[in-house]
């Protein structure tokens with residue numbers, strides 16, 4: 001019972017292949033597949049090659065055609081399926097496919113695992129392509145028959161069989177002096193390489209040909225073109241064969257690949273595209289030959305035989321590849337050549353790329369240069385003249401005449417190779433460049449983004465820097481304002497103290513004139529504190545002598561210090577000598593003036609300063625204060641000495657390198673109210689080694705009378721200054737590293753009974769021993785009280801009783817002591833202070 005067929009129609013592929021028409025044998029008999037396969041093959045109409053090759057206009061054939069002509073030989077070899085078992089001899093015979101299921105029956109029946117095939121060999125020159133049932137159902141394809149092949153090798157054909165039919169004639173012609181080309185063409189994996197090169201066990205065409213010629217090893221896969229050139233060894237007029245340089249070209253072309261099947265990516269994909277392009281170019285070359293042969297005036301001439309071996313796979317999965325190849329290669333069988341014997345002038349007829357280029361270039365130049373004048377026959381025409389056009393036409397005709405024989409010549413094997421290689425290389429290079437461009441674009445984009453980010457960060461950094469600079473400027477302005485405010489605050493504080501002292505107490509005024517440095521610092525004696533601290537000074541002013549703006553202010557600066565105030569005076573190092581004047585007037589004013597070297601009268605307040613004009617004397621004073629040589633000098637004739645009757649003047653002139661008085665020395669000045677002689681009293685302590693008192697005699701007398709002690713300080717009895725200030729008690733002391741304090745009202749000395757000082761200057765001696773090595777006093781000891789309060793203060797000489805009594809009773813005790821001793825309150829207070837300070841009691 002005949003089997004049902006899904007596709008009763010069979011199409012015979014013709015050129016143009018799109019005009020497929022049903023096979024005549026199947027148009028009227030839908031059950032033709034049920035017939036005997038041999039009958040079915042017979043009913044398939046052969047490929048109408050002659051109809052296609054027939055010229056449109058009936059013209060006599062060229063002499064060459066009449067002499068010798070043959071078509072391009074196209075072989076087809078069907079690769080066996082992997083699971084296909086080698087069929088037996090009977091099954092391998094060429095037979096038609098009666099119906100679709102019978103295709104499997106041809107190969108089937110032997111193994112259930114066998115794949116379905118789409119190809120069936122109809123005969124030695126034809127085959128049938130059967131689409132898969134799925135495509136048939138969708139009516140997307142139908143069965144087609146292809147015929148006219150030089151030979152169809154069934155899957156079971158052997159390598160040797162292929163060689164004998166395909167390669168052996170070429171080798172024979174090659175050895176006879178003819179060039180040939182053999183190319184294997186087909187889908188990937190269809191068996192091109194296997195056919196061309198084969199394997200060691202099954203050598204291919206090349207191997208067998210080389211064995212025939214020399215014997216050599218086959219090359220590797222992929223696209224490979226082998227040119228075997230026959231070189232004449234010697235000129236032999238009798239042997240025409242060796243005079244020709246015959247070339248046998250064997251090409252193993254790259255197989256067309258379907259990307260969906262291969263799944264190639266990246267470089268493999270690019271390579272696959274190049275391979276497909278190569279196949280396409282090769283097909284275009286063959287199509288060009290096919291189209292060219294329609295021109296009967298210019299028949300294709302060749303001097304060698306070309307052959308093409310098509311390799312196909314017969315599996316259903318390979319239907320598309322096989323169909324594509326068959327459709328593409330079927331028209332190639334119509335290519336007809338007119339064989340010509342290769343002669344010595346043959347190269348002249350071949351395409352000469354260099355010659356064409358040389359000819360075409362001047363033609364293009366002249367054609368493009370339309371404005372160039374053209375001379376002919378002595379006449380001149382511009383670029384638009386008709387004569388010029390004729391000349392150009394002649395030139396073009398000349399070029400065409402040159403090209404005509406070239407175009408009429410079939411491309412040689414080398415030209416095919418060059419075209420293929422060139423196109424392949426060009427495609428690969430083009431894609432590589434595209435890829436490089438893409439990479440460079442990506443890199444440039446990334447680099448641009450990075451640069452943009454860096455630029456943004458840089459702008460942010462600039463903005464931050466600007467903000468910081470602005471903040472710094474603001475901070476500087478704020479700092480300047482704060483300094484000004486601090487300066488104003490200091491001035492205000494000074495003025496407040498001054499006002500307070502002026503209103504209620506004797507003033508202590510530090511008057512800084514030409515060297516208005518209140519704090520004196522000596523770098524040469526940096527280990528000591530070169531300050532003169534007036535009690536617990538809180539006012540410290542540094543003055544830059546170069547700053548003129550400060551001079552007037554500081555010159556008038558008067559520091560009125562109470563018990564918690566200090567004035568530190570520092571000497572600048574490069575001054576040769578300086579003068580410190582501490583003057584106590586009758587109004588209890590003290591002025592400190594600090595002047596540079598050479599200025600003896602530097603105190604701006606004449607009533608309160610004594611001047612030293614002689615440096616030598618100042619040095620002596622300093623030396624005597626240092627225990628070596630220090631002497632003070634008071635100008636007896638100075639009117640200032642008379643004006644400062646009730647003042648104590650301590651003058652020191654400090655040599656440049658031996659600023660001993662202020663360096664590391666502190667001056668303590670005890671000031672009491674005018675209790676001894678009804679006038680102002682001063683008590684000052686100085687270095688015990690050398691002190692000069694202006695009124696030392698009187699002071700000693702008072703002290704001796706009060707305490708019974710002796711002061712052996714040298715005093716110039718003839719000094720008019722001493723006479724002028726006879727009513728003052730002046731005790732000056734400059735002690736190293738000791739504070740100089742000026743209690744304006746009361747000098748409170750802590751009792752030091754254990755002090756057994758026998759020095760001639762017990763006051764300063766005690767102070768020297770009492771004071772610690774520290775630069776500043778640890779805590780304030782002096783209180784600044786108004787004179788009136790001091791007068792009412794307890795002046796009891798009994799320190800123990802005083803300490804024992806409560807504060808509220810001190811005044812009472814002082815009054816009582818005054819009554820008992822018959823001393824004035826001022827003297828009692830002075831004695832009290834001396835006792836406590838000097839630890840005499």
Ligand SMILES: Nc1ncnc2c1ncn2[C@@H]1O[C@H](COP(=O)(O)OP(=O)(O)OP(=O)(O)O)[C@@H](O)[C@H]1O
Pocket residue numbers: 078079080155186187188189190191192193194195221222253254255256311
């Ligand atoms: N006629 C044949 N008989 C047995 N095996 C074959 C035959 N043809 C091809 N093969 C096998 O099929 C496989 C693929 O064959 P081959 O490499 O020659 O294909 P190809 O067309 O050259 O592929 P590509 O285009 O990728 O180079 C090989 O393993 C080869 O041995």
